[in-house]
Amino acid sequence: MKRSGIILLVTMSLFCSACAKTTSDTRRGTERAGEEQIEAQQPHSGGDDHYPVSIKMYTNEGKETMQTIEQEPQKVVVIGSAIAELMIEFGQKDKVSGLGYPDQSFSKYAEQIAELPLITKSWPSKEAVLALKPDIIYSISSAFKEELLGDISFWNDRGIPVVSAVNFTVGRSIDEYFKEIDNFGVTFNVEEKTDAYIKGQNDRIDKVKKTAEGAEKTPKVLFIGGARDTYYYYPPSWCMIDEMIEGAGGEYMKLSKDGYIELSTESIIAANPEKIIITEFQQSDREATKKKLLSNDSLQNVSAIKTGNVMVAEYTSAINGGLQLADLYEDVAAFIHPELFGGK
Numbered sequence: 001m002k003r004s005g006i007i008l009l010v011t012m013s014l015f016c017s018a019c020a021k022t023t024s025d026t027r028r029g030t031e032r033a034g035e036e037q038i039e040a041q042q043p044h045s046g047g048d049d050h051y052p053v054s055i056k057m058y059t060n061e062g063k064e065t066m067q068t069i070e071q072e073p074q075k076v077v078v079i080g081s082a083i084a085e086l087m088i089e090f091g092q093k094d095k096v097s098g099l100g101y102p103d104q105s106f107s108k109y110a111e112q113i114a115e116l117p118l119i120t121k122s123w124p125s126k127e128a129v130l131a132l133k134p135d136i137i138y139s140i141s142s143a144f145k146e147e148l149l150g151d152i153s154f155w156n157d158r159g160i161p162v163v164s165a166v167n168f169t170v171g172r173s174i175d176e177y178f179k180e181i182d183n184f185g186v187t188f189n190v191e192e193k194t195d196a197y198i199k200g201q202n203d204r205i206d207k208v209k210k211t212a213e214g215a216e217k218t219p220k221v222l223f224i225g226g227a228r229d230t231y232y233y234y235p236p237s238w239c240m241i242d243e244m245i246e247g248a249g250g251e252y253m254k255l256s257k258d259g260y261i262e263l264s265t266e267s268i269i270a271a272n273p274e275k276i277i278i279t280e281f282q283q284s285d286r287e288a289t290k291k292k293l294l295s296n297d298s299l300q301n302v303s304a305i306k307t308g309n310v311m312v313a314e315y316t317s318a319i320n321g322g323l324q325l326a327d328l329y330e331d332v333a334a335f336i337h338p339e340l341f342g343g344k
Contacts, residue, residue: 050189055163057183059152060141062169067152067161069136069187077119077129079139079149082166082320084116085109086181087138089197089323090190098132100124101143104282107316108324123148134160138187141167163187166320171237174205177321197323204326205247208333208341212249215337221250222273222304224263225319226280226289231263240325241277241318241332248333249340250275265298275336276304279313286312311335 052070059065075097078084084102087093088109098119107113119128126149129137141164143149152162165180166172178198185194223241225232233255236242242252253271255263280289289312299305313332316322334341 053186055161055183055187057164058141058167058170060144060164060167060169062167065152067156067163069161069163071135072189073136073187075133075135077124077132077134077137077139078116079124079137079143080166081107081109081113082140082316082322083138084113085323086184087116088112090184090188090193092188092190095188097134098124098129100129101140104284106282106284106314107322126150126154130158136160136187137162138184139164141165141169168238172240172319172321173237174240174243174321174325177240177325178202180321201326205329208329209247211340212247212333212337214340215249218249218251219274219336220253220271221245221275221277221336222253222255222268222271223318224268224276224278224293226278226283231268233261233263233267234319235259239319240321241279241313241328244329244332245277245336247329248336250332250336265296268299269302272302273304274307275309275311276302277311277313277318277332277335279315279318281315283315309335 051072052068054066054068056064056066074095076087076092076095077098077100078087078096079100081101081103084096084099085107087096093112093116096116099113099116100119101123102113102116102118102121119132123143129149137149137155137160139149139162144152144162144164149155152164155162163183165183167176170176178201181194181198182191185191223234223239223245225234225239234242235256236252236254238260245252253273255267255271276293278289278293283289290310293299293310294305294308296305304310311332313328314322314324317325317328322328330341
């Protein structure tokens with residue numbers, strides 16, 4: 001897999017003339033033809049010469065923007081558990097001056113996230129964030145809506161740069177997730193750590209793909225997203241797990257051209273998948289999730305239900321992308337092709 005960063009080091013002389021390169025590695029025929037993907041340019045050597053840096057990213061509406069970070073951030077407001085996990089994993093926990101919207105991700109970082117200074121369990125107000133006088137805001141992109149934190153320009157006008165991630169307008173993919181990790185490395189000058197992480201993940205993913213080439217069949221796999229007793233279909237651009245299923249030698253079943261939709265029992269029956277992978281938002285009891293699906297009276301004639309071929313996936317890595325991404329990739333491979341990957 002080709003990995004792209006989203007990185008430009010800018011000096012004052014280069015700032016006005018820096019431009020983005022367009023990647024040739026467009027993933028899976030993204031639904032927006034001609035969408036520009038930004039490649040990294042990394043002329044700096046780190047250390048005292050690292051800053052200032054500029055990060056190219058997207059607004060929540062999908063518009064390309066650049067944020068300049070003049071010096072190493074010391075006071076960071078973090079929105080979302082996905083970003084909090086990065087701060088912890090890559091040694092930036094002590095820089096968090098406030099955390100908002102810590103969703104229930106049930107990750108291995110839950111105890112450490114709980115130790116971070118909490119602004120609010122829901123979306124913080126502009127006033128609450130301003131009171132903390134942050135050097136930078138690092139957030140999931142959906143926070144930058146008018147009714148929440150407002151547009152990114154609101155913060156830039158006050159001298160506060162913003163870095164955003166987990167953008168569903170642009171689309172979710174493994175490549176996009178690794179770009180976000182690249183951004184994090186540049187923002188905090190920890191590229192040695194983030195590069196090592198990405199390499200380790202890609203090495204494991206490549207090993208799965210190579211092994212899957214020996215598969216003699218391609219099982220049809222239906223991915224179901226659950227939330228509050230309702231099932232949903234996720235298009236490939238809205239999740240990560242489609243790449244895992246196909247990379248592991250399965251077929252990701254596409255049930256709608258309309259994107260993210262509620263999934264009826266009738267549509268599951270009509271699809272009749274050989275295997276089902278299900279995840280549920282803010283649900284830690286995987287056995288309960290699996291049991292509820294297997295015991296659904298309306299689905300007893302579905303092949304995957306009859307054979308018990310149901311797997312429960314961790315939500316964050318399956319949908320948004322998470323630090324245990326390669327773990328889930330390997331688990332999916334063992335589920336789809338146990339004969340190749342030592343699964344049950």
